[in-house]
Amino acid sequence: MAARIARCFMLLPLVTMLAGCDWVVLRPAGDIALQQRDLIVVSTILMLLIVLPVMALTGIFAWRYRQSNREATYDPEWHHSTQLELVIWSAPLLIIIALGAVTWIATHTLDPYRKLSRLDAARPLPAEVRPLKVQVVALDWKWLFIYPDYGIASVNEMAAPVDVPIAFQITASSVMNSFFVPALAGQIYAMPGMETQLHAVINKAGDYEGFSANYSGHGFSHMRFRFAGMDGAAFDAWVAKVRASEGTLSREEYLRLEQPSERQPVRHYGASTAGLFDAIVNLCVDPTKMCMRDMMAIDARGGLGKAGIYNVAHLAYDRSRSRLDRSQDEAYVLSLCSIAPETMASPAPDAPQYGSVR
Incomplete structure (x- = not known):
């Protein structure tokens, strides 16, 4: 037992290494991250309202009703308590309701696609x-x-x-x-x-x-x-x-x-x-490739028809599974618009300047 305690004390200096940690998640510099930090803290506190009493009562019951404690009430026929059941079920239910409400509000407020309505809380x-x-x-x-x-x-x-x-x-x-x-x-x-x-x-x-x-x-x-x-x-x-x-x-x-x-x-x-x-x-930085949006536009209009069937039927990796007749030498030509050449971008004349922003 003494050796175990000594090992625990030897590990204490390692805790001081945590002093160099930057708790950036709990001390953020942006309003969105700050609201997310608050959500984490609130959720943790709500869950600890159950976790801590359960952990404490586990120790208390183990000590009070240990085998060597002859003063504890021994009642092997006990099986139900309405008051205890109310406490056991009502407390977690209330916490779940609170967590659900907080999460529902935060899910909409902190939607990453939602435009900001404030710079900070004030x-x-x-x-x-x-x-x-x-x-x-x-x-x-x-x-x-x-x-x-x-x-x-x-x-x-x-x-x-x-x-x-x-x-x-x-x-x-x-x-x-x-x-x-x-x-x-x-x-x-x-x-x-x-x-x-x-x-x-x-x-x-x-x-x-x-x-x-x-x-x-x-x-x-x-x-x-x-x-x-x-x-x-x-x-x-x-x-x-x-x-x-x-x-x-x-x-x-x-x-x-x-x-x-x-x-x-x-x-x-x-x-x-x-x-x-x-x-x-759209996966078409290479100008020789069709843009994904163009492919989807063709599919939305019914595909490439006969030309598409012919092209797909002649894919090498589909030959073993294809049931189409390849004995005919027909070919279909499809004309598609090419990507227009693009010029080098220049800064927009109305690009915002932030030197005067406060």
Whole structure:
């Protein structure tokens, strides 16, 4: 027994190592993350209202009715107590009702697709403030951020002005990832061929960490990026710095960038091709490929008819299962519109400037 106690005391110094931990989930810098923190705290307290009494009573009953306690009442025929049943069932039922109500409200209030209505608990969102649009692409194994209003992009670095709503559009290039900045908001999945959204705001200037919260392969552990919350003037200076970069995020450059790589340094692109994010979502950055939206439009109109049957019937991997007659040498030609060439994006003349935002 003494040896066990000694081992416990030897482990106590390890607890001091936790002093270096940053409890960012419980001390976030964004209003959405703060509301999610409050939901976690409230839910935990409500559940502890049952857990703690049960744990305490387990110890009390074990001690009171131990075999050596001759003073405890011994009643082997006891089987029911209405008062005890009321307590046992009513308390958990009330807690479940409270948890259900809190969860239902939070599910709608914190819907990531819902636009913000406030900057924080004390300040509603001013009508004149325009959201900052950021298009996020999860690559293998790095993050690409496109700012469509400014015609710029960056790799593994993102900046946003304080107290300005951020409207994220999120997708992935190959496999599912999860976009997560704990100080800003909860994680949102990034999936290829799909677009997810997130509306959030950062309320304190500082450097924060973002990463992928969903395992996505060999380089997953290094798939991290810097999220910088800045005042309006500092953000405008950051935009000017990125614009001064020589790199251009064209379709060809994106196809090179999406190739798997690890530990990528921060990279800036002073110009970005218009419509690139839409092409990424529709899996047609390569101009020789048909966009997914065009395929779905053809399917919605009934498919390709005879031409489609012929093309599918001649797929090599379907030969063993096909029951169609291939003895005829017929071919069908289908004419499809090609992708129009796109010009290099230039910053929108009415792109918002955040130097005067308060």
